[in-house]
Amino acid sequence: MRVAMSIGTSPRDRVLAAVHRGRLLETAVRLVSIPSPTGDAGRAADCLAGLLGEAGLEVERRDAGHPAAPAVIARLRGGGPGPTLQMDGHLDTVHLPFVPPRVEGDLLRGSGACDMKGGLAAAVEALRALKDSGALRRGAVLLTAHDLHEAPWGSGEQLDRLIGEGLRGDGVLIPEPLCDRLPVAGRGAATWKVAVRRPGPPVHEVMRPEGEPSVIAAGAELIRRLGRLDEELARKRDPLAGRESAFVGQVHSGEIYNGFPRECLLEGTRRWLPGTSPGEAESGFRAVTDALARDTGTMVETTYRVIRGAFALDLEAPLVAAFRRACEGAGFRPPEPGPKPFVDDGNSFWSLARVPAITHGPRAGGQHTLEEWVSIDDLVRVARAYALAALELSELSDAAGEAP
DSSP states (O other), X not given: OOOOOOTTOOHHHHHHHHOOHHHHHHHHHHHHTSOOBTTOOHHHHHHHHHHHHHTTOEXXXXXXXXXXXXXXXXXXXXXXXXXXXXXXXXXXXXSSOOOOOEEETTEEESTTIIIIIHHHHHHHHHHHHHHHHTOOOSSEEEEEEESOOSTTTOXXXXXXXXXXXXXXXXXXXXXXXXOSSEEEEEOEEEEEEEEEEOSSOXXXXXXXXXXXXXXXXXHHHHHHHHHHHHHHHTTSEETTTEEOEEEEEEEEEOSSTTEEOSXXXXXXXXXXXXXXXXXXXXXXXXXXXXXXXXXXXXXXXXXXXXXXXXXXXXXTSHHHHHHHHHHHHTTSOOOOEEEOOSOOHHHHHHHHHOXXXXXXXXXXXXXXXXXXXXEHHHHHHXXXXXXXXXXXXXXXXXXHTSOO
16 A cells, blocks of 8 residues: 655655554554464464565565474665665464454454564564655665564574574664663573483382482482572673573472482573673583582483573664664654563574664563553554664764765
């Protein structure tokens, strides 16, 4: 759908006028109406690719190690060289019963409405508005959408593969549901599972073999040692992102009160700050579990899974200036710097390629529940800001005489 623009209006005015609430809502509803649990977002990706193709955009698909749901890549090129603004989002949702879309006043509800099909629809609308208005004079806009985001079913490996293949812009906007701050620092995260075992079978406690180690005692010792590690890690602090940590969240052992179990299972997380690499965090954790096996005579199996690396944003990056100007142009105050409370795709862009990334999305809630919702009016606000950000980044590049 195209709208006639008055000759002589500014590029910003043309872009703002080209953002259409009804079209944006229709896109969001179509995406939410397709179940797409992590690992099975293929139909949603096909739908998105079709919508972008219908809009006349250049569309590409890459499996990036996940042929069941090839990533969607769309490009809009300006008339000359310049920076590329990337808009990135995931199409998969957590594994909960599917809730179909419904509109209630200003709210769109349904699976993925908040996290993050609503925000992705706003990015799509921004791209359409830029194309319809013809306002992008130089540079380019790149939109990427993918599967395998939500842990524990995925850990961002499809996006990581795309980044490794060189598919990245000069700056990234990510419309996750966070709008009250400009996130400038965030911790990396990994999940871990430890199984502490002894060789013999489960037996009654009065029949337990002499000298055979207690897996519960060894599990308790692991908790004590991880507590000591956590105290050491607490010395590493960031004024915004908080501190590094080693956390135990679950412990399971035994089948009955007077049984001598052969296995104790523990699970938790390890979180780290910028300056600590994922490999460094993992090696320190494994040093604790390896020592436990030696000291207790048990067999210790450690499963350690990196979810995302740590995150930092340079406030002097051209992307930040462009984003702030875009916020003002869209009619709202730029958010103040603050911590990133979760890990998202911005962590991957920074930790893997040092590409600046800003997480900013609509007013929304209920993520990872059956009660997801997003404000439709706020989706329009995000679409306008994203479209203007592309123009502002291009203008800053013009002023500097080069791409950032």
